[in-house]
Amino acid sequence: MNERPSPLVDASAFAQVLLDLPVPHPLQYRFEPEHVSIARAGMRCVVPVGPGRQMLGIIASVSPECSIDERRVRTVRRLLDDPVLSRDWLQFCKFAADYYHHPWAQVALSALPPLLRVVPGPRAGARMTRLRRAPPPEATPAIPQTLLAPPLREEQRQAIDAIVRSRGFAPFLLHGITGSGKTEVYLGALTAALRTDSDAQVLWLVPEINLTPQFEARLRARFPQVRIVSLHSALPASERTGAWLAAHEGRARVVLGTRLAVFASLPHLKLAIVDEEHDTSFKASDGVRYSARDLAIKRAQLARVPVVLGSATPSLESWHRAATGRYTLLTLTPRAADAPEKASVSSVIRPAVQSVDIRQHPAQQGLSEPSRAALTEALARGGQALVFINRRGYSPVLACEACGWLSDCPNCSAYAALHRVGGDSAKPATKAWLRCHHCGWGRMVPRACPTCGNQDLRPVGQGTQRVEEALRQGWPTARVGRLDRDSARRADAAQETLARVHAGELDLLVGTQMIAKGHDFRGVSLVCVLNADAQLIASDFRAPERLFALLMQVAGRAGRAGQPARVLVQTRFPEHPLYRALAHGDYGEFAQEQLAERRAAKMPPFTHQALLSATAKDLPDALQFLATCRRAGLDLCDDGSIALYDPVPMPLARLASEMRAQLLVEATRRAPLHAFLESWLALVRTIKAPRSLRWHIDVDPMAI
Ligand code: ADP
Ligand code: ZN
Ligand code: ZN
Numbered sequence: 126m127n128e129r130p131s132p133l134v135d136a137s138a139f140a141q142v143l144l145d146l147p148v149p150h151p152l153q154y155r156f157e158p159e160h161v162s163i164a165r166a167g168m169r170c171v172v173p174v175g176p177g178r179q180m181l182g183i184i185a186s187v188s189p190e191c192s193i194d195e196r197r198v199r200t201v202r203r204l205l206d207d208p209v210l211s212r213d214w215l216q217f218c219k220f221a222a223d224y225y226h227h228p229w230a231q232v233a234l235s236a237l238p239p240l241l242r243v244v245p246g247p248r249a250g251a252r253m254t255r256l257r258r259a260p261p262p263e264a265t266p267a268i269p270q271t272l273l274a275p276p277l278r279e280e281q282r283q284a285i286d287a288i289v290r291s292r293g294f295a296p297f298l299l300h301g302i303t304g305s306g307k308t309e310v311y312l313g314a315l316t317a318a319l320r321t322d323s324d325a326q327v328l329w330l331v332p333e334i335n336l337t338p339q340f341e342a343r344l345r346a347r348f349p350q351v352r353i354v355s356l357h358s359a360l361p362a363s364e365r366t367g368a369w370l371a372a373h374e375g376r377a378r379v380v381l382g383t384r385l386a387v388f389a390s391l392p393h394l395k396l397a398i399v400d401e402e403h404d405t406s407f408k409a410s411d412g413v414r415y416s417a418r419d420l421a422i423k424r425a426q427l428a429r430v431p432v433v434l435g436s437a438t439p440s441l442e443s444w445h446r447a448a449t450g451r452y453t454l455l456t457l458t459p460r461a462a463d464a465p466e467k468a469s470v471s472s473v474i475r476p477a478v479q480s481v482d483i484r485q486h487p488a489q490q491g492l493s494e495p496s497r498a499a500l501t502e503a504l505a506r507g508g509q510a511l512v513f514i515n516r517r518g519y520s521p522v523l524a525c526e527a528c529g530w531l532s533d534c535p536n537c538s539a540y541a542a543l544h545r546v547g548g549d550s551a552k553p554a555t556k557a558w559l560r561c562h563h564c565g566w567g568r569m570v571p572r573a574c575p576t577c578g579n580q581d582l583r584p585v586g587q588g589t590q591r592v593e594e595a596l597r598q599g600w601p602t603a604r605v606g607r608l609d610r611d612s613a614r615r616a617d618a619a620q621e622t623l624a625r626v627h628a629g630e631l632d633l634l635v636g637t638q639m640i641a642k643g644h645d646f647r648g649v650s651l652v653c654v655l656n657a658d659a660q661l662i663a664s665d666f667r668a669p670e671r672l673f674a675l676l677m678q679v680a681g682r683a684g685r686a687g688q689p690a691r692v693l694v695q696t697r698f699p700e701h702p703l704y705r706a707l708a709h710g711d712y713g714e715f716a717q718e719q720l721a722e723r724r725a726a727k728m729p730p731f732t733h734q735a736l737l738s739a740t741a742k743d744l745p746d747a748l749q750f751l752a753t754c755r756r757a758g759l760d761l762c763d764d765g766s767i768a769l770y771d772p773v774p775m776p777l778a779r780l781a782s783e784m785r786a787q788l789l790v791e792a793t794r795r796a797p798l799h800a801f802l803e804s805w806l807a808l809v810r811t812i813k814a815p816r817s818l819r820w821h822i823d824v825d826p827m828a829i
Contacts, residue, residue: 137161137165138155138161139153139189139190139198140184140187140188141153141185141186141187141188142172142183143183143233143234144180144230145235146174146230149228149810151230152182153193154198154201155191155201156187156201156204157200163206164187164201165187165209166184166186167183167209167215168183168204168210169183169205169210169241170182170201170203170204171205172199172202173199173200181234181242181243181245182230183215183234185215185229205245208370208373208374210373210390211373211390211392213392214390217420217423217427219232219233220423220427224415225413225824226803226822232413236385236388238365238366238369239365239366240256255363256366256367257367257374274312275309278457281306281309282313284299284313285314287455288317288396289314294431295431295432296422296425296431296434296446296451297432297434297452298435298436298439298444298447298452299311299433299434299435299436299457300439300447300456300457300712301437303437303677305457305458305459308343311329311398311400312343312347314398314431315398318396319378319395321395322395324375324392324393325393325395326380326391326392326395327395327398328387328397330383330400330418331381331400332384332401332407334359341355351378351379352376352377353379353380354380354381355380356369356389357382358383358385368380373389383417384408384409384415385417387420394430395430396432397421397425399421399432399433399434399435400436401435402418402435402436402439403439403440408825408827414821414823418440422434437678438673438677441720442730444720446730448720478676478707479691479708480694481495481699482696482697483695483696484697488695490592490598491655492512492655496653496693500599500653503650503651503691504603504633508651509631509649509651510632510633510634510649511636511646511651511652512596512636512653512655513653513654513679514655515637515656515659515675516586516587517589517610518542518588519544519594520543520584521542521585522586523541523543523559523570523583524583525581525583528579530574534561535566537561537566537779537781538777538779539563541560541568542588543557543558543570543584544559544560544590545557546558556569558570563780564780570582589607589637593607596635600633605631605633605634606633606634607622607634607636608635608636609636609639610639613639627646627647627648629648640679641675641678641679649690650691651693652679652680652693654676654679655695657676658696660672665829666723669719672703673703677707680707727793732791732792732793733791733798733825734790735789735790735822735823736787736790736822736823737790738775738785738786739814739820740780740783740785741784741817742782744774744778744779744784746817747818748774748786750818751772753812754788754812755772755788757805757808757812758801758805758808761808762797762801766793766794767790767792767797769788770789770790772786772788773787774786775787802824806822
């Protein structure tokens with residue numbers, strides 16, 4: 126569609142076809158004579174593979190010659206000329222494939238929307254027409270005042286100006302706490318980008334599917350004439366394909382989506398936005414392990430346009446790049462408390478974060494005395510409170526005190542959590558289950574200890590359900606709600622609970638990080654955080670960074686609309702620098718400390734990493750395979766530019782009955798790392814391994 130015809134078109138009898146097969150390169154096919162003159166790169170096609178099988182492929186390129194024995198070359202069966210994928214899009218997929226060391230074909234095919242990935246049926250043409258039919262124009266309802274553009278603050282105007290005035294590729298890091306007005310900056314930059322020309326397109330990435338409706342409403346209210354599509358994995362296949370085509374054909378001007386939207390075809394991209402850029406959901410955890418944030422930056426670079434990364438707690442990688450001048454830092458300071466008569470929606474008061482030392486104030490049912498007192502006081506004043514605990518279920522483990530039995534998951538090196546089921550907000554649960562949060566294994570709670578027969582099994586520790594129970598017991602007249610993946614199993618249950626909080630129909634809400642993201646609770650005057658330490662002592666070196674982001678986000682839920690709010694964090698380490706920086710609400714202080722530590726310990730962003738992981742039935746198989754890989758690697762790099770660590774079992778070594786091990790590769794510079802990975806993985810592919818063994822490579826891994 127937006128493709129220049131290749132000068133070779135007339136003579137090109139052969140195609141290099143991208144197929145989802147475990148081969149690193151495109152495969153060659155020949156065209157039927159009637160296809161020769163029309164075939165070109167970017168078309169999809171149907172080709173024979175193996176005996177009697179057909180597959181859908183993408184034509185990567187066409188050429189007059191064939192590089193293998195012509196008699197062995199098979200013929201393209203069908204040529205699909207709608208849509209034609211652009212050269213730019215294919216090149217972007219190629220870049221992602223090279224960077225993440227994954228086959229180009231798999232990247233490109235998995236980047237296509239579902240209906241374009243499969244061999245189309247006989248009536249595909251009619252189906253495409255249906256997909257293209259724009260949805261009926263929505264009646265534009267009266268637009269609520271809150272969705273319209275407020276008069277901008279000077280800082281916001283300057284930020285927008287900087288983005289709009291930039292030329293070519295220009296990365297920006299927009300830093301400001303929740304409610305400081307970042308979204309208004311995105312919207313300002315988006316407005317300007319759409320005005321540059323009548324085809325201009327904007328890519329806007331958000332971390333959570335359940336945040337897209339909220340942004341969509343705000344966008345649609347501002348731009349009733351502009352076609353906005355959303356792209357995420359929960360959309361029905363036809364809708365996702367329709368949205369993808371609308372972007373590809375330039376009919377959609379704004380693409381709002383989760384990480385997979387970074388692979389949208391955007392022929393007229395003028396601006397990319399990555400909101401909550403630090404969020405780990407931008408990194409894919411299976412298949413091609415890409416980072417949508419990093420790929421968005423690459424896309425902006427290829428399209429020579431600005432990209433805005435926004436966050437209250439930027440990733441240390443991005444913060445470091447801003448600190449060293451590679452990104453332009455744009456800062457929105459929270460507005461100090463306005464005089465009460467001037468207090469408006471925009472006035473942000475930083476909540477006061479305090480640590481509660483649970484060595485001095487031991488918790489009962491998860492809640493320490495200062496937390497209880499604060500809850501009572503908040504309720505007495507008619508405010509709402511959030512209780513945050515990052516563990517769902519009733520308790521993380523069930524124990525027999527007589528013999529020491531613990532509720533292990535039979536498939537994982539983890540405990541199965543105790544869950545209550547059957548009850549609801551009013552009546553207590555009738556049944557209890559053990560459930561593993563890693564593999565999904567579950568069973569009814571045994572009547573007696575499976576090893577000694579003792580009937581007195583005790584839940585150990587707290588989960589959201591148990592805290593909910595404690596809140597109901599402690600504050601019997603309060604209206605208590607719970608929000609976690611279990612309570613939100615029904616599609617709109619989460620939205621309902623959130624709406625009840627907004628409407629003031631709930632006084633206390635307990636929940637996991639589901640309550641931390643993207644929702645602002647204006648009536649909330651207190652947030653209690655219960656088990657923060659669990660993450661602080663986790664083995665992953667990024668754990669403090671994540672904890673800080675999470676706690677800032679939790680704290681950011683409260684204290685809006687001019688109301689002062691308190692945040693109480695229960696901890697055993699109140700003097701930890703993380704809690705100190707949190708009390709100051711100072712991300713810069715925290716980032717500086719962390720970066721100094723990372724520099725001293727030679728960790729990212731001061732080094733670059735890749736992780737080779739293997740899973741097998743038996744741990745020794747996985748470890749042995751990785752040891753062989755390591756030896757092969759050592760022979761390749763004797764100049765010391767690459768460090769290959771010893772293979773080790775993963776922190777959760779056994780998952781769903783598979784044993785997992787990993788090998789860390791590190792280098793101080795990126796180029797030698799990629800050159801090494803390229804030749805090393807070629808060797809790794811040839812290493813003999815037990816049949817049950819599978820391996821994958823993760824470049825820039827998020828968890829180690
Ligand atoms: P963030 O994205 O940083 O969380 P938002 O842009 O969503 O912040 O702003 C938070 C709230 O403040 C929104 O309701 C928004 O409409 C409002 N707001 C933002 N900027 C201004 C401003 N300059 N004047 C008044 N209200 C504003
Ligand atoms: Zn026992
Ligand atoms: Zn399990």
